[in-house]
Amino acid sequence: MANDAVDPARRRLLAGTAGALGGVGLAATAVPFISSMQPSAKTQAAGAPVEVDISKLAPGELMVVEWRRRPVWVFRRTQEELDNLAKVPADALRDPDSAESEQPPYAKNPHRSIKPEYLVMLGVCTHLGCSPQLRAEPGELGADWLGGFLCPCHGGRYDLAGRVFKGVPPPLNMAVPPHKYLSDTRIVIGEDQETA
Numbered sequence: 496m497a498n499d500a501v502d503p504a505r506r507r508l509l510a511g512t513a514g515a516l517g518g519v520g521l522a523a524t525a526v527p528f529i530s531s532m533q534p535s536a537k538t539q540a541a542g543a544p545v546e547v548d549i550s551k552l553a554p555g556e557l558m559v560v561e562w563r564r565r566p567v568w569v570f571r572r573t574q575e576e577l578d579n580l581a582k583v584p585a586d587a588l589r590d591p592d593s594a595e596s597e598q599p600p601y602a603k604n605p606h607r608s609i610k611p612e613y614l615v616m617l618g619v620c621t622h623l624g625c626s627p628q629l630r631a632e633p634g635e636l637g638a639d640w641l642g643g644f645l646c647p648c649h650g651g652r653y654d655l656a657g658r659v660f661k662g663v664p665p666p667l668n669m670a671v672p673p674h675k676y677l678s679d680t681r682i683v684i685g686e687d688q689e690t691a
């Protein structure tokens with residue numbers, strides 16, 4: 496109950512904005528997939544790649560940007576969080592190697608990202624599309640909790656790489672969108688990193 500009143504994870508959540516989208520706000524929890532079948536200039540703009548400045552993102556912080564009308568998280572993991580991620584037992588996860596889940600080939604690794612420190616991921620639960628919350632503190636959701644994400648709708652649990660645990664409703668790991676680095680502090684969401 497106390498956690499509901501003051502959520503320490505929320506204090507660390509930065510509302511990011513993307514240049515092309517200005518100050519578009521994000522819906523609170525439920526994120527519908529397709530809201531309109533009618534393409535428009537606005538819709539096309541929403542589908543364009545989005546450039547994000549991550550220079551002010553401190554370790555342990557998560558920022559949200561909108562891409563294709565969906566929330567994309569950029570989560571800068573601390574070394575401790577990366578260490579905890581490495582301790583998650585593979586047999587506790589439904590798809591530990593992300594074999595069934597959606598991500599570009601360059602993010603198909605244990606940390607599910609190009610650089611271990613930065614996780615770029617669609618903040619959308621793979622069950623029914625709610626927006627999970629960061630619960631980074633070990634022990635926060637039980638003695639064996641090493642930090643991760645909790646979906647408030649039906650209790651979906653994911654580790655700090657968005658890999659879903661067994662025994663909860665979501666069928667897959669959260670999706671990683673195409674993205675690439677322009678520099679150490681600028682990324683583009685919606686375009687793939689060169690692989691050749």
Ligand code: FES
Pocket residue numbers: 620621622623624625646647648649650651664665
């Ligand atoms: S929508 Fe996330 S657990 Fe159901």
